[in-house]
Amino acid sequence: MKKKLLILPSIFFFIILSIFFYLLIIERNPSELPSNLLNKNVPIFETESLFKNEKFISSQEFKNEIILVNFFATWCKPCRDEHVYIKRFSNKKGIKVIGINYKDNSKKTIKWLKNLGNPYSDVLIDKNGRVAIDWGVYGIPETFIVNSKGIIKYRHVGPITDEIYKKINLIINENE
Amino acid sequence: MKMNNANSFILKRILIISLAFCITQFFSNISYTVEPDEILQNQEYELRARNISRNIRCMICQNQSIDESNASLAKDLRILIRNKIKEGSNDKEIYKFLTDRYGDFILLKPPLHLNTLVLWFLPFILLALGIYIVFYHNKKSR
Numbered sequence: 001m002k003k004k005l006l007i008l009p010s011i012f013f014f015i016i017l018s019i020f021f022y023l024l025i026i027e028r029n030p031s032e033l034p035s036n037l038l039n040k041n042v043p044i045f046e047t048e049s050l051f052k053n054e055k056f057i058s059s060q061e062f063k064n065e066i067i068l069v070n071f072f073a074t075w076c077k078p079c080r081d082e083h084v085y086i087k088r089f090s091n092k093k094g095i096k097v098i099g100i101n102y103k104d105n106s107k108k109t110i111k112w113l114k115n116l117g118n119p120y121s122d123v124l125i126d127k128n129g130r131v132a133i134d135w136g137v138y139g140i141p142e143t144f145i146v147n148s149k150g151i152i153k154y155r156h157v158g159p160i161t162d163e164i165y166k167k168i169n170l171i172i173n174e175n176e
Numbered sequence: 177m178k179m180n181n182a183n184s185f186i187l188k189r190i191l192i193i194s195l196a197f198c199i200t201q202f203f204s205n206i207s208y209t210v211e212p213d214e215i216l217q218n219q220e221y222e223l224r225a226r227n228i229s230r231n232i233r234c235m236i237c238q239n240q241s242i243d244e245s246n247a248s249l250a251k252d253l254r255i256l257i258r259n260k261i262k263e264g265s266n267d268k269e270i271y272k273f274l275t276d277r278y279g280d281f282i283l284l285k286p287p288l289h290l291n292t293l294v295l296w297f298l299p300f301i302l303l304a305l306g307i308y309i310v311f312y313h314n315k316k317s318r
Contacts, residue, residue, distance in 0.1 A: 033235065036279035043277070103248075129252045136277040138235035138249055 035155040036136055042150050043134040050106060050123035062150040066095045066175055068168075069144040070120070071137055073104045074112040078159035079141045083116050085160040090119035095172055099123045102132055102140050143168070147175040209246045216258055225258045228270055232257075233284050241284055 037043070042062040049056050061067075068089050072079040090097045099120035101109050106125065113123070126132055135144065138157070145154040145168060154171045156164055210229075216222040226243060232253060234245035242250035253274070260270050274282050286292050 033279070033281055036275070036277060129249070130256075133252060133256060133277060136279070138278070 033138070033157070035152075037144075037152045038155060040152055042146050042152060045131050045134050047131055048125045050101060050109060050125055052122065056122065056124050061098075062146055063148065065148055066172055067146045068095055068097045068172075069100060069135075069146060070097065071100045071102050071126075071132060071135070071140045071142045073102045073140055074108045075104065076102075076140050080116070082141055082143075082159040082161075083119070085165045087117055087119040088165070089168070090121070092169075092172070094176060096121050100126050100131060100135075102126050102137075103129050145171050145175070209244060209250075210254060211251070214251070214254055214258065216262070221258070221261045224267065225254070225261055228257050228267060229254055231271075231284050232274060233282050235278060235282065 042058055045058045047056050068086075070086055072083075072086075086097060086099075089095060097120050099122070101123055103126065109123070113120075124131065132140075135142070141159055143154075143156045143160060144152055147153050153175055154168065156168070160168070210226070216225060229243035230241050232242045234240045234242045234247055234250040236247040236249055237245050240250075242253050257270055260273065265273070271283070280287055280289075286295060288296055
């Protein structure tokens with residue numbers, strides 16, 4: 001019986017060890033948080049547009065086409081880094097790119113877009129961060145893919161890299 | 177001998193001071209970052225807001241509540257909670273509003289679901305198992 005009791009903890013220990021080992025070798029980023037909005041409808045919100053005089057009403061805009069939503073700000077350095085990729089998306093056919101300008105100065109944003117190029121078909125103003133809360137955003141830049149039925153299919157936190165660019169392209173092709 | 181007495185006196189003092197320090201740290205509730213302009217006039221509302229904020233995780237700092245964090249998102253959420261209270265939302269509605277957007281992760285205490293059962297009950301199961309093994313072992317060795 002004593003021997004049996006000794007074997008049990010060692011088996012238990014090895015099970016725990018292999019779980020830890022498994023978690024180490026699989027590809028995952030523990031700091032990446034799951035999005036609660038995946039496969040759900042786009043949040044309902046209304047806000048001003050930077051270049052258009054009319055109000056942006058989400059329930060009227062998110063349908064019929066794939067939309068890439070990108071939260072950005074001029075004060076955010078990674079946003080500048082990923083800007084080339086956003087421009088590439090805007091050149092792609094069958095997809096609309098909307099920017100949400102997070103807690104920023106409108107004048108600075110206009111200048112920023114003039115210098116770097118404006119890939120957005122519409123730039124929405126989120127002065128106090130309230131729209132970002134509706135999207136469950138916790139750190140910009142963040143990028144969402146919304147399919148033609150108005151359902152969120154993908155979310156990426158952080159700047160778009162080469163790898164993420166390819167991944168997003170795959171998702172867009174899947175949803176076309 | 178005299179030296180020894182003095183030493184033990186100092187030692188006792190240090191012990192008492194550190195004990196007092198530990199106790200005050202244990203009960204103190206001063207670590208919050210609510211800014212004066214955020215505080216609601218209605219004390220009952222403010223108390224509710226504080227209680228909710230204490231259970232809401234700051235998504236940026238992750239191991240702090242929004243009541244303790246000075247991240248800008250934490251401030252936004254504190255203001256949002258207070259606005260919701262003023263608009264007449266109850267606590268349940270506010271928690272639902274936040275978890276709908278940020279998921280259960282925003283709650284510092286994970287709720288009891290089917291997929292969190294292990295998280296909640298494994299410690300008790302292991303404790304029971306440990307007690308059983310100790311008792312069984314004792315009985316045998318006697």
